[in-house]
Amino acid sequence: MSGVVSGFTVIFIIVGLGYLLGRTGALGDHASTTLSRLVFFVCTPALLVHSLATSDLSAVFSSTLAIASISALSVGLVYLVVARLWLRREIPELVVGALSSSYVNTVNLGLPIAIFVLDDESFIAPLLLFQIVFYSPVALATLDLTALDGSTRTSVWRTVAVPLRNPILIGGAVGLIVSVSGWTPPQSILESADMLGRASAPLALLAFGLTLTGVTVFKKGESPRRDIVLASILKMFAMPLIAYATARWMFGLTGHKLFGQVVIAALPTAQNVLVYATRYRHGEILARDSALVTTLLSIPVIAVTAWLLT
Template sequence: MSGVVSGFTVIFIMVGIGYLLGRTRVLGDSAHEVLSRLVFFVCTPALLFHSLITSDLSVIFSTTLVIAGGSALAIGVIYVVVARLWLRAEIPELAIGGLASSYVNSVNLGLPIAIFVLDDASFIAPLLLFQILVYSPMALITLDLTVTDPATGTAPRTSTVRDAVVAPLTNPIVVGGVAGLVISAVGWMPPAAIMEPMKMLGNASVPGALLAFGLSLTGVAVFKKGQSPRRAIALASVLKVVAMPALVYVVARWGFGETGHQLFAQVVIAALPTAQNVLVYATRYRRGQIMARDTALITTLASIPVIGVIAFLLA
């Protein structure tokens, strides 16, 4: 449990610093948007590039990839269907909500828990890969095709087939992940002059996302009546911290016959809260920011007792 406490303490401190920076306006009024764009366009692509090059692909492509990735996708689809039928949400909000309900905080909380609680960082790598190369591109392509360009105000593009091919090639996060995977697969290690800058920029991704999250909380009331989409947030939060761990337990236990520490690890990873990356994406496309922010905060708080119960029952 000390690893869980340590991981959450890191998150709360970084978010708190971001909140204080926003309250004091040290970084100016546009700090949140500028920092979010820095994380989206520079730091996260560098993190993915460096991480995948230095990863063991034989560990990544395992049953954990099927269980974690498949369960995340299933929960996201459940959110989209329910929110479309119940809330009549539009496509961009469905994309953000689908991510909020199932996109795991696999880096800034997942890695500390994998190391300190599960004693093996490789448990988080398959899900990280799935989110980088499959889940994020699916959502980002959807957003690219349906959201009006915030800079020009132009209407969504209409050539779906062409844009479905072009969008991943122009998205920096997807480009960074694919480039790292390809280089890792061919077995080439770039020189230190390339890897070190990527590592330095990548190291700034997690704190940058957490600071941006803290900045976004300045001057707003979480779950505020009349402003916050409460039903959408409640739906995404319940799916993330309750339904997703339960689904992973069922799939891993009876679908793949896993028991013991392996089963415990799968369920703990599924119970991790919504990643701050979802807020970065929402801010980038200017759709669903409040839902992404509130869901990330609520699931972060709720995941503490949930992971504690899982540890008590399965550890």
């Protein structure tokens, strides 16, 4: 439990600093947007390049990858169906909501918990691979084609070409190609990518804190309350249950390995979802409030999970 407390404390300190910077106006009126764009266009692609280029992919392709994929895609699909039929949302809002309900905070909170609670970083690598190589590119490609253009009706060439210019997809593809090829880039390149990549998490947290300035969660007339509640319930309760069922009965996992799968699924929504929402100017409040609500809920959820499974 000390590891859980430590991981959340780091997050709250940095988010709190971002909030104070927003309250004082020290970074100007457009700081949140600027930081979000920096994370989107520079830091996160650098993180993907370094992470994948220096990873042993043979250890990544495991049952954890399958469990993470099944649980995230299942929850995301449920959100899409329910929000479309019940809330009548358009595609960009549906995509941001689906990410809010299933995109896990692997770096900011996942790594500390994997190290201090699970004592095994290997739980994070498969999830990171799934999110950055498949989940993010698919979601961002959809946003490219619907949020930026305002319509899904595009030419075949534009449908193919627009997502290929996305920096997240490019960073993930470059890192994966380098890892598969076995080529080791010059140390100066790796260190530069590592330095920029390490800035991704704190800058995303600062941007998150900046957006909280003068904000009231579930504010009447402004906050999409039903969307946030739906995304938060799916993220904090449905996703861990699906991960448990998949790990326990499909892959036969027990003990510490089963515990690890459920804890990873119970991590809150990643702040990067807000970065994506800000970039495409759709679902910002949904992404921001879902990340905040799930971060608060994840503390008791992970504590109960530890009590039941250990």
